[in-house]
Amino acid sequence: MAEIGKPVDRVDGRLKVTGAAKYSAEYNQPGMVYVVPVGATVANGAITGIDAGAAQSSPGVIAVLTHENAPRLKVPNFDELRKFIAIPHESTIPLQDNRVHYFGQFVAAVVAETYEQARHAARLVKITYAAEKPAIDLKTELPKGTRPAKIVQQHDAQLNAGRAAAPIAAAPIKIEHIYTTPNEVHNALESHSGIVVWDAPDKMTVYEGTQGTVNTSVIISYFFDLPRENVRVICRYLGGGFGSKGSILHYLITAMAARVVKRPAKMYLTRQMMQLNVGRRGETIQTIALGAASDGKLQVIRHHTDTYANPVSQFFESCGLATEVLYGAPLREITYRVAKLNVGAPRYMRAPGEMPGSFALESAMDELAFRLKLDPLELRVRNHTAIDPLKKIPYSGEHLLECYRTGAEKFGWARRKSEPRQVRSGNYLVGMGMATATYPGYRSKASVRVQMTADGAVKVMCATQDLGTGTYTICAQTAADALGLPMEKIRVEIGDSNLPPGNNSVGSQTTASILPAILETCEKLRRDLLQLAIADPQSKINGRRAEEIEFSEAKFFVRGDSSKSDSYASILRRNSKTVIEACQTTLPVSGSGLTIPGAPCEPAQVSAEENSDNKKYSFHSFGAQFAEVWVDEDLGIVRVRRFTSVMDVGRIMNEKTARSQTVGGIVWGIGAALMEETHYDLRYANPVQRTLADYHVPVNLDVPEIDVYFINKPDPHVSRIGARGAGEIPIVGVSAAIANAVFNATGKRLRDLPLTPDKLL
Numbered sequence: 131m132a133e134i135g136k137p138v139d140r141v142d143g144r145l146k147v148t149g150a151a152k153y154s155a156e157y158n159q160p161g162m163v164y165v166v167p168v169g170a171t172v173a174n175g176a177i178t179g180i181d182a183g184a185a186q187s188s189p190g191v192i193a194v195l196t197h198e199n200a201p202r203l204k205v206p207n208f209d210e211l212r213k214f215i216a217i218p219h220e221s222t223i224p225l226q227d228n229r230v231h232y233f234g235q236f237v238a239a240v241v242a243e244t245y246e247q248a249r250h251a252a253r254l255v256k257i258t259y260a261a262e263k264p265a266i267d268l269k270t271e272l273p274k275g276t277r278p279a280k281i282v283q284q285h286d287a288q289l290n291a292g293r294a295a296a297p298i299a300a301a302p303i304k305i306e307h308i309y310t311t312p313n314e315v316h317n318a319l320e321s322h323s324g325i326v327v328w329d330a331p332d333k334m335t336v337y338e339g340t341q342g343t344v345n346t347s348v349i350i351s352y353f354f355d356l357p358r359e360n361v362r363v364i365c366r367y368l369g370g371g372f373g374s375k376g377s378i379l380h381y382l383i384t385a386m387a388a389r390v391v392k393r394p395a396k397m398y399l400t401r402q403m404m405q406l407n408v409g410r411r412g413e414t415i416q417t418i419a420l421g422a423a424s425d426g427k428l429q430v431i432r433h434h435t436d437t438y439a440n441p442v443s444q445f446f447e448s449c450g451l452a453t454e455v456l457y458g459a460p461l462r463e464i465t466y467r468v469a470k471l472n473v474g475a476p477r478y479m480r481a482p483g484e485m486p487g488s489f490a491l492e493s494a495m496d497e498l499a500f501r502l503k504l505d506p507l508e509l510r511v512r513n514h515t516a517i518d519p520l521k522k523i524p525y526s527g528e529h530l531l532e533c534y535r536t537g538a539e540k541f542g543w544a545r546r547k548s549e550p551r552q553v554r555s556g557n558y559l560v561g562m563g564m565a566t567a568t569y570p571g572y573r574s575k576a577s578v579r580v581q582m583t584a585d586g587a588v589k590v591m592c593a594t595q596d597l598g599t600g601t602y603t604i605c606a607q608t609a610a611d612a613l614g615l616p617m618e619k620i621r622v623e624i625g626d627s628n629l630p631p632g633n634n635s636v637g638s639q640t641t642a643s644i645l646p647a648i649l650e651t652c653e654k655l656r657r658d659l660l661q662l663a664i665a666d667p668q669s670k671i672n673g674r675r676a677e678e679i680e681f682s683e684a685k686f687f688v689r690g691d692s693s694k695s696d697s698y699a700s701i702l703r704r705n706s707k708t709v710i711e712a713c714q715t716t717l718p719v720s721g722s723g724l725t726i727p728g729a730p731c732e733p734a735q736v737s738a739e740e741n742s743d744n745k746k747y748s749f750h751s752f753g754a755q756f757a758e759v760w761v762d763e764d765l766g767i768v769r770v771r772r773f774t775s776v777m778d779v780g781r782i783m784n785e786k787t788a789r790s791q792t793v794g795g796i797v798w799g800i801g802a803a804l805m806e807e808t809h810y811d812l813r814y815a816n817p818v819q820r821t822l823a824d825y826h827v828p829v830n831l832d833v834p835e836i837d838v839y840f841i842n843k844p845d846p847h848v849s850r851i852g853a854r855g856a857g858e859i860p861i862v863g864v865s866a867a868i869a870n871a872v873f874n875a876t877g878k879r880l881r882d883l884p885l886t887p888d889k890l891l
């Protein structure tokens with residue numbers, strides 16, 4: 131494989147830095163109108179009156195949509211829709227009734243000739259409410275909370291409930307602590323935005339920044355009761371998804387507006403709206419109890435999570451996910467209690483569950499190690515398991531011990547002092563900490579079409595999308611290798627729901643899902659092309675057996691005799707073909723099993739070993755995170771001075787883009803550890819942090835050199851490619867590694883994120 135693995139520059143890099151890459155809101159249409167939503171100013175209650183008069187007569191205003199006049203959307207059947215990722219946790223369908231469930235909920239929308247006119251008029255819409263007291267304080271609401279049967283990832287949400295207490299009480303060594311994590315907001319660089327064009331009364335084109343073009347077309351067609359293929363969703367580039375770009379409410383309003391005014395309509399959310407309407411990571415209060423033998427071997431783990439959904443949503447932060455798969459404790463009890471708060475729905479945010487859950491679990495492991503006077507890394511090694519402890523099947527390709535070893539060596543873990551407060555540098559206390567990372571290795575069904583034209587150019591087509599992480603590039607690398615072509619001959623066309631359906635870019639599964647489909651499809655095309663040559667008396671490889679033929683540089687040749695060759699171009703020319711095409715579907719053998727409607731391509735013929743199933747293997751990625759922090763004792767400021775990350779995510783397709791993904795996850799992890807949080811005003815349930823001025827994220831000075839290493843061993847079971855996903859795992863464990871380092875530096879155990887100076891002083 132010539133291209134796979136190389137640190138190839140992004141094929142779309144130049145387009146992006148020159149501004150030539152068109153994002154969804156940039157597909158301006160003739161006659162286009164602008165839609166600006168109006169947010170509720172109460173968090174709970176009912177709309178009692180709407181005075182849209184001033185807005186209506188404001189310059190440029192064409193329509194004001196409210197629940198009184200907006201088109202009726204199909205009443206959702208969530209059981210039917212649950213298989214599509216964006217729905218189950220976002221069930222306030224906009225402008226359909228007068229109920230208000232959270233502050234900022236879209237309760238009206240102004241449609242105007244210009245954005246400025248719409249934005250101005252949106253302030254003139256007068257809405258009166260019968261307001262009720264919002265439920266906003268998690269601690270107060272929890273006693274009324276429920277104990278759900280399932281988490282959104284469809285795992286048991288009350289695993290072994292009640293069974294851990296006695297074994298923990300009986301364990302020689304036990305610890306129990308409460309860890310808390312705050313509300314966090316995604317804040318993708320590109321705001322949620324898009325344009326809806328009704329091409330006919332029953333047909334539309336939607337340009338929308340989305341993590342699933344097919345998913346979005348399913349949702350829009352569902353609510354507008356149209357055939358799925360009549361809603362074409364295009365997303366060529368995305369400026370960050372992180373789980374948030376599965377939000378649906380805003381584009382349903384855009385589509386309604388475009389229908390009402392019979393013109394193309396554009397909406398983009400402001401940064402302030404993004405703090406309210408497009409998801410968050412919900413606050414969690416987690417209890418971890420560990421029972422261990424005196425050698426540190428875990429006997430029992432209990433992990434209980436208290437968190438919330440909103441009154442009309444179901445998603446909640448599934449903090450026990452990492453606890454399901456890490457460490458060989460024979461018994462683990464993992465439970466949840468979920469309150470209802472009048473807050474916009476919590477939803478997927480990069481490693482939902484694993485990220486805050488690993489803060490609790492991996493902090494607790496550090497506490498246990500300290501109690502045992504055992505090196506925290508050694509404690510993890512002693513408890514390592516190569517068998518999924520719940521499913522009782524082996525991991526598909528697991529190298530966690532190697533992550534620990536490599537990380538310890540590269541980071542210099544041996545220099546760590548086991549007692550806190552031993553290392554100083556000037557005014558700083560210096561400490562080291564580490565944590566384990568894990569994330570599932572999802573893979574879903576994907577269909578790909580590949581065309582080769584007479585000039586030797588190849589087009590690779592799939593509906594899936596590039597979140598900005600390098601999907602275009604690794605698709606081109608895969609096709610180049612599979613066809614023996616240089617990268618510049620490959621054009622990747624993705625981000626269009628009309629193309630063969632691909633996976634949703636959620637759950638870190640795009641690489642694992644689409645590349646096997648590209649490989650199989652390119653090989654099918656190559657086989658078909660080879661058969662043409664073998665059957666052709668004019669070919670120098672005529673009559674040869676396929677097994678003796680190799681390929682490179684756009685031609686076939688006989689193994690050991692490259693003079694007997696035939697180029698792709700001449701094969702096509704002699705057969706009077708302007709184009710040759712293949713289309714194949716690979717199945718969700720090890721994946722999340724999300725259903726993707728419609729698969730126009732034939733199933734790829736792959737052997738059982740190439741497609742082993744998730745009953746035989748548990749598909750997970752692993753990693754080790756190491757942090758060095760310097761803590762200013764007088765000011766309580768924590769600085770991350772070094773960070774080392776070792777990731778075991780299967781084969782690395784592109785060293786450069788994989789590294790960027792990892793660095794990005796760690797930067798966000800630093801933000802979560804040290805600064806990110808949203809508080810809600812307990813009177814009105816509106817967020818106090820409303821912009822990036824007060825929702826703090828790391829800047830360059832907050833981020834040290836980040837050393838990233840990959841184990842880079844192909845997972846032999848996930849696919850022939852051997853790559854699992856690398857998107858979410860890098861954020862997992864970062865906040866625990868940092869908190870553990872802060873303890874090592876200062877002797878202060880902080881169990882409440884973020885680790886702000888007030889908590890250290």
Ligand code: MOS
Binds near residue numbers: 373478481
């Ligand atoms: Mo990811 S949080 O599943 O988009």
